[in-house]
Amino acid sequence: MQPLAALCGEDGTLPQPIQVVLDILHQQGPSTEGIFRLAASGTAFRELREALDSGADVDLGSQPVLLLAVILKDFLRSIPAKLLVTDLYEDWMAAMQKSVKEEKVEELKAVAEKLPAANLLLLKRLLSLLQHIGHNASTSRMSCSNLAICLGPNLLSPASEDLLPLEAMLEVTQKVKVLVEFLIDNCREVFGEEATGLSSLPAEESPAPMDRSTGMRRV
Structure with missing residues (x-):
């Protein structure tokens, strides 16, 4: 897949299907x-992903919600160097070492500012969504902690991930989970007021559809 920025509109908007x-x-x-935790039909997933990759006109509103969650997870997993950027892994981890919450927030802000603009935009939208779902855990059965467990590995890993022994990889997974959970819980503090409500734009305010050839096609 191309870098996320290459899939965005010229005005920096995210791919329309996303x-x-x-x-x-x-x-x-x-x-x-069970949103983001439960699997969807493998066949349905492959068919929908192929349709989106080809730029076909898909009525996403008619698709099962659990399937759309799986599609989003797959999209996040396929971003080169991941959404939080592999090369920034140590920076994210160093920020999480701060013992005072206010210092931790400031350090995380500084790391976030190093992200490509497209990654930062999608991150804000994603965290706003996850916080919204986590705050409705009575119905979604998905707390912010649960969501961090399900999505963390798709968002960040160290550059040497493939070389790590299992025990070290489990430690990395736990550290990433803690980071992602903190970002979900504190997205407003880290990213400002604009990080909330970004996922609920009325249809008429959504950016115009992109050229379908640049939708979600992988290269």
Whole structure:
């Protein structure tokens, strides 16, 4: 897959299918039990991913919500160097070492500012969505901690991931989970007021559809 920025519109907007998926998940995710944890039909997933990759016109609103969650996880997993950027792994971990919350927030802000603009935009939208779902855990059965466990490995890993022994990889997974959970819980403090409500744009305010040839196609 191309870098995320290459899939975005010239004005920096996220790929239209991803915007639609985020909006639908914002609306329906909080009331969908097991969102991001439960699997979807393998056949349905492959068919929908192939349709999106080819630039076909897909009615995402008619798709099962759990399937859209799996599609989003797959998209995040396929971003080169991951959404939080592999090369920034040590920076993220160093920020999490701060013992005072305010210092931790400031350090995380500084690391986030090193992200490519497209990654930062998607990160803000994603964290807003996950916080919304986590705050409705009574119906979604997915707390912020659960969501961090399910999505953390798709968002960040160290550059040497493939060389790590199992025990070290488990430690990395736990550290990433703690980071992602903190970012979900504190997305407003880290990213400002604009990090909340970003996933619930009314349809008429959504950016115009992109050229379908630059939708979610992988290269």
